[in-house]
Amino acid sequence: MSKPRLxxxxxxxxxxxxxxxxxxxxxxxPALITYIDPQERxxxxxxAHRRWFEIDPGDIMGRAVVEVLDPxxxxxxxxxxxxxxxxxxxxxxxxLFSRPQQRYVHGSFTPxxxxxxxxxxxxxxxxxxxxxxxxxxQLRESEQRFSQAFQHAAIGMAMTLPDGRYQRVNxxxxxxxxxxxxxxxxxxxxxxxxxDDLPLSEALCAQVMSGKREAFxxxxxxxHRDGHIxxxxxxxxxxxxEAGQLNYLVSQVQxxxxxxxxxxxxxxxxxxxxxxxxxxxxxVITTDISLLITSLNPIAEAMTGWSNAEAKGSSxxxxxxxxxxxxxxxxxxxxxxxxxxNTLVDFSGRAILLHRNGFETPIETSTALIHDHTGTVxxxxxxxxxxxxxxxxxxxxxxxxxxxxxxxxPNRSLLYARIEQAMAMAMQRHRQCGIFYIDLDHFRxxxxxxxxxxxxxxxxAVAQQIRxxxxxxxxxxxxxxGDEFVVLLPRVEDTDEAAGFAQRLLDACMQTQVSHLPPLDxxxxxxxxxxxxxxxxxxxxxxxxxxxxxEVKTQGRHGYRFYAPEMSQRSAASQRIEDVLRHALAHGExxxxxxxxxxxxxxHIVGAEALLRLHVNGxxxxxxxxxxxxxxxxxxxxxxxxxxxxxxxxxxxAWQRDxxxxxxxxxxxxxxxxxxxxxxxxDGILNETGLDPSLLELELTERTMMTxxxxxxxxxxxxxxxxxxxxxxxxxxxxxxxxxxxxxxxDALKIDRAFVRDITQDAETAAITSAIIAMARSLNKDxxxxxxxxxxxxxxxxxxxxxxxxxxxxxxxxxxKAFEERLTVPSLLP
Numbered sequence: 001m002s003k004p005r006l007x008x009x010x011x012x013x014x015x016x017x018x019x020x021x022x023x024x025x026x027x028x029x030p031a032l033i034t035y036i037d038p039q040e041r042x043x044x045x046x047x048a049h050r051r052w053f054e055i056d057p058g059d060i061m062g063r064a065v066v067e068v069l070d071p072x073x074x075x076x077x078x079x080x081x082x083x084x085x086x087x088x089x090x091x092x093x094x095x096l097f098s099r100p101q102q103r104y105v106h107g108s109f110t111p112x113x114x115x116x117x118x119x120x121x122x123x124x125x126x127x128x129x130x131x132x133x134x135x136x137x138q139l140r141e142s143e144q145r146f147s148q149a150f151q152h153a154a155i156g157m158a159m160t161l162p163d164g165r166y167q168r169v170n171x172x173x174x175x176x177x178x179x180x181x182x183x184x185x186x187x188x189x190x191x192x193x194x195x196d197d198l199p200l201s202e203a204l205c206a207q208v209m210s211g212k213r214e215a216f217x218x219x220x221x222x223x224h225r226d227g228h229i230x231x232x233x234x235x236x237x238x239x240x241x242e243a244g245q246l247n248y249l250v251s252q253v254q255x256x257x258x259x260x261x262x263x264x265x266x267x268x269x270x271x272x273x274x275x276x277x278x279x280x281x282x283x284v285i286t287t288d289i290s291l292l293i294t295s296l297n298p299i300a301e302a303m304t305g306w307s308n309a310e311a312k313g314s315s316x317x318x319x320x321x322x323x324x325x326x327x328x329x330x331x332x333x334x335x336x337x338x339x340x341x342n343t344l345v346d347f348s349g350r351a352i353l354l355h356r357n358g359f360e361t362p363i364e365t366s367t368a369l370i371h372d373h374t375g376t377v378x379x380x381x382x383x384x385x386x387x388x389x390x391x392x393x394x395x396x397x398x399x400x401x402x403x404x405x406x407x408x409x410p411n412r413s414l415l416y417a418r419i420e421q422a423m424a425m426a427m428q429r430h431r432q433c434g435i436f437y438i439d440l441d442h443f444r445x446x447x448x449x450x451x452x453x454x455x456x457x458x459x460x461a462v463a464q465q466i467r468x469x470x471x472x473x474x475x476x477x478x479x480x481x482g483d484e485f486v487v488l489l490p491r492v493e494d495t496d497e498a499a500g501f502a503q504r505l506l507d508a509c510m511q512t513q514v515s516h517l518p519p520l521d522x523x524x525x526x527x528x529x530x531x532x533x534x535x536x537x538x539x540x541x542x543x544x545x546x547x548x549x550x551e552v553k554t555q556g557r558h559g560y561r562f563y564a565p566e567m568s569q570r571s572a573a574s575q576r577i578e579d580v581l582r583h584a585l586a587h588g589e590x591x592x593x594x595x596x597x598x599x600x601x602x603x604h605i606v607g608a609e610a611l612l613r614l615h616v617n618g619x620x621x622x623x624x625x626x627x628x629x630x631x632x633x634x635x636x637x638x639x640x641x642x643x644x645x646x647x648x649x650x651x652x653x654a655w656q657r658d659x660x661x662x663x664x665x666x667x668x669x670x671x672x673x674x675x676x677x678x679x680x681x682x683d684g685i686l687n688e689t690g691l692d693p694s695l696l697e698l699e700l701t702e703r704t705m706m707t708x709x710x711x712x713x714x715x716x717x718x719x720x721x722x723x724x725x726x727x728x729x730x731x732x733x734x735x736x737x738x739x740x741x742x743x744x745x746x747d748a749l750k751i752d753r754a755f756v757r758d759i760t761q762d763a764e765t766a767a768i769t770s771a772i773i774a775m776a777r778s779l780n781k782d783x784x785x786x787x788x789x790x791x792x793x794x795x796x797x798x799x800x801x802x803x804x805x806x807x808x809x810x811x812x813x814x815x816x817k818a819f820e821e822r823l824t825v826p827s828l829l830p
Contacts, residue, residue, distance in 0.1 A: 032105075032126040035112075038085060038119055040065045052103075052128070073097055077107065084109035084122040096126070104133040156232075156253030162209060162246050164188035176232075176255050178225030189251075194221035194229065196430055196493075208238050209246055219256070221430060231260040267428050271421060278417070282385040286370070289379055291316040291336060303363075303386065305356025320382065321354040325362060328352075335380045338367040342377070353384065357713055362387050404479040405754040405765065406456055407463035415478045415486055419538035422490040423531050434498045436487040437527040437545035438466070438505060441557040443483040444623070450517070452808065453789065456757070457514050459483060462522060465508040469501070482625050486542065492530060495562060502526050502560035525552035526560035534563045550574065577622055577630040580614065585639060589615050592647050593813035594664070596822060597784065597806045600798045603829030605822065607663040607697070609806060610648040611813040612640070632671050641672035642681055649689040649696060651816055656695060660823065665697035665727060670704040679718055686722070693723030697747070701729050705744055716745045727784065731772065748803070749776045753787025756807070760792045770800045777801055791830045 026033055027047045035044040041064050045057040065081065066074050073096050083090035092107045107126040114120050150157050156173030158166055166184045174181055177192060193201050197220040204216045215237040222230045233254040239247045277284050283300035287293055293311040296319075301307055304319050311319050322331040334345040346366045353361045365384035372378050404411045410418070422433045440462065447455040459479075466477045466485055478486045487505065492498050505526060512522040527548030535541040544563040551561045584590045590612065597607040613620055614627050631637040645666050652664040672678065686693055698719065705712060705728065716726060727748040751769060758765040776783045785797045788807030797805055810828040822828070 030128070032124075034060075034124045035121055036065060036081070036124060037121045040081065040085070042068060043121060053097075070097065080107065080109050081122065081124075084111050084124075085119065087111050087113075087119060093129075103128050104130040156251075156255070158184075158189075158251040158253065160189060160249045160251060162248070164190050167248055173253055176230060176253065177222055192222045194223060194430070196432070197221050205236070205249075208236060208249065211244075214238065219430075229257070230255060231257045264428060267425065271425070274421070282383050285316070285320060285382045287316050287335060287380050287382070289339075289377060291333070291339075291380070293319055294379065299385075303353060303355070303361055303384070305359075316382075322351050322365075323354060323360070325350050325352050334365055335367045335382045338369055338380060339377065342369065344368060405758055407460055407479050409463055409467075409477055409479040409485070411478060412480050412486075415480065415488070415542070416538040418476055418478075418488055419541060422488055423536070423538070425490060426531055432492045432494075432533070433531045434489040434492040434501070435529045435531075435541045435545040436489070436498075436502060436505060436560075437480070437529075437542065437549045438485040438487065438509075439525050439549050439553070440483040440509070441523040441525055441553075443522075446520070454514070454517065458512065458517075458520065458522070461512045461514050462509060465512050466505065469504045469508050471501075482623075486545070495530070498528055498530065498562070499560070502528055506558070506560065523558040525549050525557050527552060527563065528560060529563040574630050574633075577627050578634050578636070580616055580621065581627060581631055581634075581636050581640070584614055584616075585636070585643065590640065590643060591615060592644060592651070594651070594816060594819045595806055595813040596811045596819065596828065597665075597804045598810050598828050600785075600794075600802045600805050603810075603827030605662070605825075605828065606804060607665065608819060609665045609699070609813075610644065610651075610667075612644055612667075613813075628669075632669060635671070637669045638672050638675050641669055642685075645682065646685045646689070649685050649691045652695045653689045653691045654816075655820075656692060660820075661692065661695055662823075663695050663697055663725065665699050665725075667699045667729065668704075670701065673700060673704055673715075674712075679715060679722075682719070682724070683722065686724075694725065697725040697727055699727050699729040699750065702731060705746075713745070720745050720747075727782075746781065748782035748784055751783060751785045751802075753807075756785050756787045756793055756797070759796050760790070766796065769797075773797075773800045773802055794829065 029046070030048055030051070032048045032052060033044075033046040034042055037043050041062060042060045043062075045060040047057060049055055049057045049060065060068055069077070076094060076096060077092050080090040080092040088111065090109045092105075092109070094104065095102060096105045096107070097103060105126045106129050107124060110123045110125075112120050112123055150168070151170050153170055153172055156176050157170040158173055159168040161167050165188050169181050169184045171181075174184065177184070179187075190198065190202075200218065201220055204213075204218060207213045208216060215235065217233070217235045220232060220234055222232055224230050233256050235252040237250050239250060241247055277295075277297040280297070281299065283303045284295075284297045285293065285300050286295045293314050293316060296304065296306065296308045296311050301311075304311070306314070306319050316333055316335060320333065322333065323329065324331055331351055338345045344367060346364075351363055351365060353363045355361065363384045364387055365382060367383070368381045369377050370379040370381060402410060402414045419433075419435065426433045443455070443458075446458055462483075463477070463479065463485070466487065470477060470487070471489075474490045476488045478488070480486045487501075489498070489501065492501075506524055509522045509524045512520055514520065527545040527550070529535060529541045529545040529548065531541055534544045544567070547567045548561045548563040551567055552559050555561075580589075591614075592610045593613050594608040594610055596605045597609060598604065599606045612624060612628075614622050614624075628637070631640050645668075648664045648666045652662065655662050682698075686696070705716065720726060725748070726746045727750055728744065728746045729750045730752045731749045749772070751772060755765055755769045755772075759769050760766070773783045782803040783801070784804040784806065785793075785802050786806050788794055788797065788805045788809050790809065793807075794805060794809060809830070811822060814822070
């Protein structure tokens with residue numbers, strides 16, 4: 001700026017003359033204030049000019065604006081000045097003044113009029129906004145960089161308003177979902193989300209919007225515009241105002257559809273490998289590079305005595321113990337040799353495997369190393385098989401143990417493994433699976449009316465009807481227990497689909513027909529549980545479906561119900577049974593009934609099996625299949641078992657005193673047998689009743705003996721030393737190899753009724769039964785066949801060498817008085 005002359009103080013055009021206070025304020029503010037007359041001359045300039053430019057304001061007054069300002073600045077403000085001189089408010093924002101005084105300013109131009117409206121001049125106020133402008137420029141550059149990064153990011157990006165509408169999306173997201181930006185901005189993220197994933201997405205979004213979490217990551221599925229599924233990895237964060245109000249959400253969306261396809265293919269391969277390993281007849285053990293166990297298949301579990309869960313993480317040398325077949329000296333593990341030499345190692349016919357309980361099995365074994373994609377050894381696989389004479393028979397028993405011999409359906413031993421596989425697949429595919437627990441209503445009436453033989457035929461027909469409702473090969477039906485079935489659907493879209501399937505099951509059961517019977521009108525009660533909503537463990541899903549089924553029973557039967565959280569974990573029926581059991585224990589409403597055991601050759605009674613019954617008001621209210629599981633679940637089985645053992649000993653002692661010494665067998669629950677002090681209770685009862693120990697026989701299941709370890713073996717031997725007989729109940733229904741049988745300190749084997757039922761109709765079952773009897777007799781063990789109902793079955797078992805038989809052919813369980821009357825019959829053979 002040049003230096004103009006300073007007008008004299010009190011110049012008639014000085015706008016603030018006569019007002020000292022106002023003049024002081026005007027001089028003190030940090031803004032540039034001037035007054036310009038209609039001829040564009042400065043009439044006034046305040047002291048801010050001295051602070052801004054280090055010039056005296058008096059040098060400006062009286063001079064024309066065009067003379068004071070540099071030409072470039074004058075041109076910038078002239079339009080705003082002329083507009084003000086024409087009587088209109090105006091403003092200017094931008095650069096002003098030449099360097100080095102150049103600043104970024106905001107100027108306002110206000111016309112000043114006298115009382116008559118004549119323009120007297122223009123008041124100008126310029127404020128320095130250089131710093132604010134610099135910040136705005138930085139912000140603008142930052143926003144531009146963000147916009148570029150947002151728009152051209154390789155992954156999908158979106159800014160979403162709190163109501164779910166898209167405020168802004170980038171090109172990658174548009175390509176990923178098949179929409180244009182304009183189309184996406186008209187819809188919400190909820191409309192694009194797969195319905196099954198919507199609840200989780202809603203919950204996570206609600207937590208962010210409420211401030212409970214800053215951000216979240218999840219995998220979910222979007223639906224492409226053309227209808228196909230897009231799997232994405234979604235990251236969402238929030239942007240809030242200084243006041244804490246949510247402005248919008250920023251989403252990063254990565255397409256992982258190909259990865260999911262690879263994972264699913266890998267999962268299928270893994271499932272195939274697992275099914276193969278679980279189905280083959282050889283034991284398979286896998287380890288890591290340190291020879292720590294990573295898995296055992298079922299055959300390996302049986303041959304080593306270790307469960308897969310117990311063995312994981314254990315040393316291979318602890319689980320797979322080898323001895324030389326000739327001198328019983330320890331052998332170096334072949335897998336260790338394979339890793340040491342980086343080659344295959346085989347032991348062919350010169351090794352024996354030590355079971356956890358000390359049993360020996362001759363084996364052949366081979367090993368292989370596991371390599372990663374770089375060729376580095378990451379672990380090993382050991383395969384072996386039993387080369388003893390009984391291997392083929394043992395494998396067939398395992399197959400039979402996993403399937404119901406009456407209906408051909410898989411049984412409960414396979415159910416939980418299949419549910420676990422279905423759950424794993426459902427998690428991978430973000431879907432649900434369903435459990436349908438089916439109980440036939442009043443089925444006992446069929447047995448009572450037509451007999452158990454016809455009842456079995458009806459169960460076979462029902463099983464076929466249930467099979468007919470299955471949608472494809474993935475759906476599976478199981479016979480769970482008695483007249484109870486379970487259906488597993490690995491794929492369930494929603495509750496409507498599950499309800500429709502349950503109705504088809506009900507209709508199918510009602511259409512059950514047996515050729516020589518009148519219309520049966522079979523009705524059923526069905527409980528439904530869905531994964532993952534109703535449980536994340538197989539046992540919980542079955543238990544909750546069972547609880548829902550009992551809810552149907554309590555509401556009149558013949559229908560279906562979905563499990564709901566308000567249903568107690570134990571059903572109302574189970575609770576009632578528990579209450580009845582407790583009352584029966586306290587008031588003497590439990591009873592024992594005795595089923596005859598007859599000599600297979602001559603037919604006279606040689607013993608009895610004590611069978612527990614539960615009465616309410618003198619009527620048998622629940623079957624053992626109903627109340628025994630409840631007693632075991634609640635722990636009441638220990639007290640009930642003790643009562644039954646004492647009652648049976650008292651009855652045997654009474655017959656002994658009457659000159660009829662008759663052995664009585666008593667079933668012992670696994671929980672009761674493993675309860676601390678079992679031997680002491682048994683010994684005390686024998687002493688209390690004075691019964692000859694040889695007249696007491698304890699029936700234990702194969703599972704009880706196989707899973708108890710060395711402690712169980714010692715307890716069994718102690719019981720035998722006391723003079724009490726031991727029998728192995730339900731033989732052939734477990735996983736144990738027959739070569740271990742000689743190590744059990746038992747006196748007798750009981751052939752399960754599942755074998756007896758089919759021996760006259762199925763050649764394979766007949767051959768297996770004959771082999772079991774021959775092997776047991778070679779080991780000097782008695783063989784007792786249960787469930788004998790026909791003369792043909794009786795004749796076959798007698799010719800095969802069976803020692804004793806029991807079943808409806810010789811008499812059902814009866815009162816002591818009725819049993820005593822039966823003792824007078826010389827032979828019960830037909």
